[in-house]
């Protein structure tokens with residue numbers, strides 16, 4: 526099939542590269558000339574394991590091309606995936622102006638049937654607005670369909686998630702659109718859930734909100750474990766073995782970040798208010814997430830006594846491992862709160878330091894975890910990169926001024942570190958006191 530991807534950000538690039546990998550002809554469009562130039566040279570503007578190699582291979586094989594022109598995409602491709610950004614506005618709503626602009630561009634250039642598919646995460650009823658916008662540009666209804674095919678890609682494993690999804694959601698408004706999308710996705714051999722547009726849009730927001738709710742639930746429980754002398758890891762295991770609850774997304778820590786959960790929850794909350802049904806549970810989920818970061822800062826403060834003048838080593842800045850993404854990373858709020866107390870920060874992250882430099886000043890970025898530990902009064906783990914599991918803690922202990930570890934991601938076994946002479950503080954590991 527001839528597929529256009531309009532918006533070559535994170536979702537667009539992964540989707541485009543994977544469809545090309547599956548043998549389709551793909552044209553990825555973006556309005557940023559620098560990005561298109563970078564992609565044409567075979568370089569990925571974002572770090573995602575396996576993506577750059579996949580882009581290069583498919584460019585070489587002639588299946589993947591890049592362009593600045595939406596008009597070209599509409600001319601050449603029958604399937605148009607809209608993957609542009611839907612950033613949060615100040616009031617939490619999703620800014621849908623890029624989607625509207627693309628809809629207009631598409632309408633202006635539409636000469637024969639095209640299937641326009643929303644892939645960006647959008648509030649319910651956006652599909653309807655796209656339809657109205659295109660029709661308002663005097664395009665006949667028979668010339669196009671709008672569909673919703675939400676993505677469930679996790680940064681760091683996006684290629685796997687796209688090629689081996691648990692399910693594919695197809696929100697359609699005509700039999701023709703359903704037939705085209707079934708043909709595209711049948712080779713995946715996974716459950717296809719065919720719905721109307723609004724249901725598909727809601728499935729995406731509801732899924733992210735539910736996962737975020739699990740995280741805030743477990744984080745609040747972790748605070749209770751801290752005071753009650755319980756171990757959140759055991760509590761989560763005991764809960765997760767019940768198949769009705771399930772073990773995933775019950776990992777306590779410093780809260781969720783990234784460009785999806787915080788913004789999608791705010792957008793869903795605003796949308797529910799607009800629809801006259803205030804979804805207060807989501808407000809609580811967001812509040813717990815915000816206070817979780819401060820809870821961690823207070824934990825550090827209460828163990829080092831005065832923060833002022835202390836040197837803290839930070840391991841991990843990205844919002845989660847295997848990405849260089851710093852958007853809404855919990856590390857940002859935590860480091861900024863610490864800096865207000867005149868703390869010296871020396872930080873290391875395997876991938877995210879370049880991006881961190883653009884948003885976090887006053888930090889000494891160092892070349893490895895040992896340099897972050899050197900002379901530190903405490904070491905704070907903010908992202909659970911697997912390379913941090915293999916650290917030489919005897920060496921780290923010798924380098925630090927005080928052997929104090931705050932494991933914001935519960936990645937270590939407290940007993941192992943205590944045996945080496947560290948004072949260990951995890952999240953919800955109240956059994957430390959026992």
Ligand code: UGA
Pocket residue numbers: 646676677678679680681733736740773774775776777778779780781782783784785786789844845
């Ligand atoms: C999330 C969803 O998992 C994807 O299904 C969805 O497609 C994507 O958003 C999106 O809307 O585009 P992502 O933001 O890449 O994917 O990351 P997750 O792996 O879901 O993690 C989100 C945050 O939650 C991270 O900060 C992570 O550290 C945190 N988290 C996750 C926890 O604190 N505990 C957990 O148990 C799981």
